[in-house]
Amino acid sequence: MGLGGLPDTKSACMFKISVVRLLIYCIFTFKNFSETSETFTVYRCQQHDLQGVAIGSRVASMECEAQALGSRLVSRRCLVLSLSDASVGKLENATFNNVAGVLIVLPSHEWSRDLEERFVNFEHELLSTELALPVYFVFEDSVIAAIQKDLNERAEMEAHGGVISSRLSSGTYFKAISNVLWSTGHRLVVHSAPVSRLDHASLVNIEVKLVYIGTDPFKGYLRSNAEQNLPVVVVCAHYDALSAIPSLSHGADANGSGVVALLELARIFAHIFGSYGTRPKYDLVFLLSGGGNYNYMGSKRWVDQMSKETNGLAFLDSVAYVICLEGLGSSQFANAIFAHLSRPPKHGSFSHQFLRNVNLSSVLHWGNVSSAVITPSHPSYVYPVHKKINLNEDFLSWEHERFSTYRLPGVTLSSWPSHHIANQMRHRSFDGGPVYRTLACSGIQVTRTCFRGTVCPSVLARNTRIVAEALFRTVFEIEDVQAVLDTTFVRRQWITDDSVTAVLDLVVRHPRSSQLLLDSDEYPPSVSPHLREPRSRLLQSLVYLMKSLLHHVHVVRHPLSPQSAGKQVKSAGKFRPSATEDDESVTFGGPGDTHSSRSPAVAYSSAFGDVDVVLYTASGPATMSVYRLKSSAFDLFVALAIGFYLAVLYFILEVSTSLLFCGCFVSYLGRLICQRCVRIL
Numbered sequence: 001m002g003l004g005g006l007p008d009t010k011s012a013c014m015f016k017i018s019v020v021r022l023l024i025y026c027i028f029t030f031k032n033f034s035e036t037s038e039t040f041t042v043y044r045c046q047q048h049d050l051q052g053v054a055i056g057s058r059v060a061s062m063e064c065e066a067q068a069l070g071s072r073l074v075s076r077r078c079l080v081l082s083l084s085d086a087s088v089g090k091l092e093n094a095t096f097n098n099v100a101g102v103l104i105v106l107p108s109h110e111w112s113r114d115l116e117e118r119f120v121n122f123e124h125e126l127l128s129t130e131l132a133l134p135v136y137f138v139f140e141d142s143v144i145a146a147i148q149k150d151l152n153e154r155a156e157m158e159a160h161g162g163v164i165s166s167r168l169s170s171g172t173y174f175k176a177i178s179n180v181l182w183s184t185g186h187r188l189v190v191h192s193a194p195v196s197r198l199d200h201a202s203l204v205n206i207e208v209k210l211v212y213i214g215t216d217p218f219k220g221y222l223r224s225n226a227e228q229n230l231p232v233v234v235v236c237a238h239y240d241a242l243s244a245i246p247s248l249s250h251g252a253d254a255n256g257s258g259v260v261a262l263l264e265l266a267r268i269f270a271h272i273f274g275s276y277g278t279r280p281k282y283d284l285v286f287l288l289s290g291g292g293n294y295n296y297m298g299s300k301r302w303v304d305q306m307s308k309e310t311n312g313l314a315f316l317d318s319v320a321y322v323i324c325l326e327g328l329g330s331s332q333f334a335n336a337i338f339a340h341l342s343r344p345p346k347h348g349s350f351s352h353q354f355l356r357n358v359n360l361s362s363v364l365h366w367g368n369v370s371s372a373v374i375t376p377s378h379p380s381y382v383y384p385v386h387k388k389i390n391l392n393e394d395f396l397s398w399e400h401e402r403f404s405t406y407r408l409p410g411v412t413l414s415s416w417p418s419h420h421i422a423n424q425m426r427h428r429s430f431d432g433g434p435v436y437r438t439l440a441c442s443g444i445q446v447t448r449t450c451f452r453g454t455v456c457p458s459v460l461a462r463n464t465r466i467v468a469e470a471l472f473r474t475v476f477e478i479e480d481v482q483a484v485l486d487t488t489f490v491r492r493q494w495i496t497d498d499s500v501t502a503v504l505d506l507v508v509r510h511p512r513s514s515q516l517l518l519d520s521d522e523y524p525p526s527v528s529p530h531l532r533e534p535r536s537r538l539l540q541s542l543v544y545l546m547k548s549l550l551h552h553v554h555v556v557r558h559p560l561s562p563q564s565a566g567k568q569v570k571s572a573g574k575f576r577p578s579a580t581e582d583d584e585s586v587t588f589g590g591p592g593d594t595h596s597s598r599s600p601a602v603a604y605s606s607a608f609g610d611v612d613v614v615l616y617t618a619s620g621p622a623t624m625s626v627y628r629l630k631s632s633a634f635d636l637f638v639a640l641a642i643g644f645y646l647a648v649l650y651f652i653l654e655v656s657t658s659l660l661f662c663g664c665f666v667s668y669l670g671r672l673i674c675q676r677c678v679r680i681l
Helices: 002-029 088-096 113-126 142-159 170-182 252-273 297-308 310-318 350-364 399-404 419-425 457-475 497-508 538-549 632-680
Strands: 038-044 047-050 053-057 062-068 077-082 101-106 135-139 184-190 202-210 232-238 283-289 319-325 337-341 382-386 410-414 435-441 444-450 553-559 613-616 622-630
Touching: 038 142, 062 101, 062 142, 077 088, 077 142, 088 113, 101 184, 135 622, 142 184, 202 252, 202 297, 202 538, 232 252, 232 297, 232 399, 232 457, 252 283, 252 319, 252 457, 252 497, 252 538, 283 297, 283 538, 297 310, 297 399, 297 553, 310 319, 319 350, 319 399, 319 457, 337 350, 350 382, 350 410, 350 457, 399 410, 457 497, 497 538, 538 553
Parallel strands: 062 077, 077 101, 101 135, 232 283, 232 319, 319 410, 337 382
Antiparallel strands: 038 135, 038 622, 047 053, 047 613, 062 184, 184 622, 202 283, 202 553, 337 410, 435 444
């Protein structure tokens, strides 16, 4: 068909070219709607089991479309809300409505006091609630703010009934239609390995004993036999932190300040004990314990280890006192130091003398040297707080109570006046970390991004000097004469703000949640190596720092809970507990620091017993991808528009083809008529 074939072939080619042109136009016109390269660092909510009770978020993976709090909760969607709107009740309501996940946006600017208090209360509720959905936290930025704005606008339209409303004017009607068509949805995706139990979770104790040997160059003095078994003073602080967000558990004041004070004391007394002519009346042991936020399991494992060994029993009998350090960096409570005791000290005891020296040292290092003599009318800067141990409670209030259960006298020195306030100050995510804060330091308001939280280096340095002065006077048994009452033995230059700040930044630089301090071999085999959280180098740094100051650093790894050791807790009626050889050896820095340990599995009451703790994987920071999606109404509109365009194009091509065919036919008839007329003529 020469007459009709040519137009049909031409129209088909034109139709194909038009379709390709339309596709190219759609790709380049709507390219910005398909861009999905937005990623954020998010922080998962805490997950662990404590005393058989499941706590925290139980799911890690999340892939769903985002929705705002003002919209109707739809199943399989992710709820995005600001911290000011977050509460455990809303999270439980989201769980009831089968919401697929929750993303809580944290402010990146300076926090108000009300917002901080709200977040602290919210954290404490999270640490006692089980949530069957993934909960993540993210810091606000311009992209997150834009996403929240889009979600809130969509929620507002839903609240007003959408576009179907007779009260809307024509202009508002078409504007609402336009908003619905051009609104953008957001799909949140967090890929995570399945959450697994850490059945072999452990804690690490770092111990060093400071013993004076004697090196008089003139007399060749060595330690005599009578001085071989001097009484021992133990200085202890736990280094781990706990909060509702493991990746943000920096713990500057709880208990980074205690760790810093212990390291500074170790540095000062290592220098003092190494000097010529000094003969202390006590040996010192510095203990950095793990598991402090799990009922001080590190201290319990340390005492149980000593109880098993023959030399350890003799060592425990020689312990004169245990000094625990916690929360010494804040000036929120009248710049005072509180000595928390299980019972009032007896007159003439080590505890009585040490507390007396602490009170004297506080006066000396507060700058009031001229009137340093303590009189009944003299103001006291150290306040003893007596609290009996309640053995029926599941958790102890202070670390010295763990030693008191083994009849080892002790005290906890802290800036916190009571265990109720201590429970409020502990378990806080933003106790240090990269957060804008306004700190009151020596009367000057400073705004900065720091890793120190509410810790003021000058306050921490002063409190450390007070403890060092009191410990020096007690260890060397300085007599109470007027000549020495007006003199400070620990100089201000020995413990400065700069030295404290350097160690504090080292301790608080990385989060210290127990899950993030584990070895890679403590993860179950089902978790791939590339999916395991990178282990914090804090322990190696602490061991290296201790080895640079002292020799014979003992690093011992213990099981965190009886389940980690593979055995259950049993009961016994004796004071000295029996033990099982379930602890492992761990090496840091060299073979000389490898020591086996054997921990007992015996409980007498809730306070004496082990804590049943189960940790889980997927506690580190994760990456969230945000994909921009158009609404279903937009997809329908585009489909209708493309269909309409193709229909019109097809109609035009068909009409043009018909007209062309008619023209060709008329032309052909004209030529025939002309030819016939010519023949007739």
